[in-house]
Amino acid sequence: MSGDPHHPVPPVAKPAYHHGDLRAQLISAVRELVETHGPDGFSVAEAARRAGVSSAAPYKHFKDRSEILRGVVSEAMDRLRSAMEAGATAHPLGSLEAVAAVGQAYVAFARAEPGVFRLMFGLTEGHEDAPDLMAKGEACFGVVAQAVALCLDLPQADAEVQRRAYILWSFVHGHSFLTIDMKHKVASTAIDDWDYLMAVSHAMLAGS
CATH class of the missing domain: 1.10.10.60 (Homeodomain-like)
Incomplete structure (x- = not known):
């Protein structure tokens, strides 16, 4: 028409x-x-x-390829932090389960996106010039520290909270990389993520 x-x-x-x-x-x-x-x-x-x-x-x-990859890392850090926070709030505040669930979210992210997970921790060059990425990494650690602080009934900034949160993060971070690299196959028996995370949380926080 x-x-x-x-x-x-x-x-x-x-x-x-x-x-x-x-x-x-x-x-x-x-x-x-x-x-x-x-x-x-x-x-x-x-x-x-x-x-x-x-x-x-x-x-x-x-600006360039490197900046695109930084954008991927920045977005991934946001999603990882949100998943960790959701894990913690799915259990009673201050419980060992809440601490373990933070770790479970971390391991689950690594399993689901091993390439991006490796990129997040391999793209370290220039991070000193990327305060936004540094802040997002600290925010992820802050989720661990907050769960530990509630479990110990101490302020998050307390030195003991920071020390134990770092040790827990190190255990979970190492387990995540061993899992996606398949190096955990050297163990004589299969390791269940939740059992592992609860055992580590109990060892670090129970009776404290």
């Missing part, structure tokens, strides 16, 4: 591209590629293709 020449039909506006949407799409595409090919095994053009944008589009939001 033709339109009235004196009142032409206005062109249909294209949907606006929101900055945050494109950034999130690119980060999601790179996350998938990191899991498949590793942080060094993909091209920015391939990530753009997966996100459905031109090969030049990523550079409107990221």
